[in-house]
Amino acid sequence: MHQKSVAEISAALHTGETSSRELTDALLARIEQLDPRLNSLVTVTAEQARAAADAADERLRTGEAGPLTGVPLIHKDIFCTDGVATTCGSRMLEPFRAPYDATVVRRLAEAGAVMLGKANMDEFAMGSSNETSYFGPVRNPWDLEAVPGGSSGGSAAAVAGRLAPAATGTDTGGSIRQPAALSGVCGLKPTYGRVSRYGMVAFASSLDQAGPLARTAEDLALLLGGMAGLDERDSTSVDHVVPDYSEALNRSIQGLRIGVPAEFFGEGLDADVRSRVNAALEVLEGEGAELVEVSLPNMELALPAYYVIAPAEASSNLARFDGVRFGYRCAEPQSIEDLYKRSRGEGLGDEVKRRILVGTYALSAGYYDAYYGKAQQVRRLVAEDFRNALEQVDVLAGPTSPTPAFDLGERADDPVQMYLSDIYTLGANLAGLPGLSVPAGFSRGRPVGLQLIGGYFDEARLLNVAHKYQQLTDWHKQVPEGFE
């Protein structure tokens, strides 16, 4: 049963072939047995999960169940969970217990989903390898010497390792799509504002967006339906109708125009990734889609603009972690300044400090126009490139990340090398567009992802294309050795 998708589990629960409690117990046992190899979970909520599963089974019996009722899942540890630790991968929040649920957590719980635990992640979602977590790195189920990607690395590894059929994640510059690609699962970053950010620890507020990870596009559709929609508690959440994402999955892609941006196939793209992605595009072409070469001329400026905007917003957002109201406080502070400085110095890890320092510098007097102002202008140029391209085509397609998963430790000492892993994903965040990664094969045993980017609120189309692709391929059905 642990190999089954959310859709298959949902069907089995509704026919009575299995119960949520049975499934939950089996997955909890699997987590206990296998997660020591992966370190994908920071907290396991076994007792709560069993109670939620029993309640779901009751709903299934009385006919009050929806498609997610009784379905086990894992939440990235960036989402606040009432009474359960929310660490965000940081020593700073190790003692933190939120007194409320994030909207994403609440909505999925109301739909009857069963939380098995909280997923490990890069500290404050800053990282592309899950190595910056205070709770240790996560390993890639496909190769335990490889990183799973990040920052939603625990979510991706848990889904790839069949510890849960689905997980939530967040994506500020690629943090859902890149780990999905490197771990061989599906991941969707919705349009900015599609999913509420309430109760989601903020990193870069103009870029952050929550979304699902699962093994199939069909499952992403079910999960997004449970997560999306207006939330009065997030002033950036959008009042835009939530369609039935499952309905469009099987639509024909005959005549669909797929834009292939030349800039996604330039220098730095691994040869294997290039050939896997080209093969995936041919599959879509074989289904009647038309491939059209397009250009995003300012794409190479997305990375520099991102590494001003994200750290600048982070330096502001993370100012709240000051050792006064919640979280870590240093021992025996001598003064208020000493309290601030040592609590932050000891409670935050290296990469987080680095980004706060970059952001503080970029926002400091005399530099604002040269850095933040300039980056916001470049952001508009990048967004306009996407707008122009999407006027010519229905979706854009290319690699999710320029390389397959790299080795643990390989890039840990060079921040700029690490940042390059997100070079194809962060454009969608700057523009606010939805993006999806779907498994498209392997390179030397490590997964490769195909990325699809669509127009605003066009998630249904991305899911449709990815679903069609998965109907014609079986990459998502392959199982990492040792996780059968």
Added chain:
Amino acid sequence: MAIEAKEVEAIAHLARIQVEDDAIAGYARDLSGILDLVEQMGQVDTEGVEPMAHPWDAAQRLRPDEVTEPNRRDDYQAGAPEVASGLYLVPRVVE
């Protein structure tokens, strides 16, 4: 652009982050590398381009100024490092 050690100290002070002496050189090197990356933006002329603060330039949604949340001070303070009588305690700031 090279960031000097004393600039790292100044930025760290602005950010209220204690940085150990033996870590300063590493931060100076990393920050210099990141700023070199960032300065590639200089290649493009952005004269007259309106800065983009929000993904689709939407205005912030407003709501009526009504009380919508109950007072949960005790819950919120339950996780605080040090509180007394509903107040957050910090080292003395006024002698």
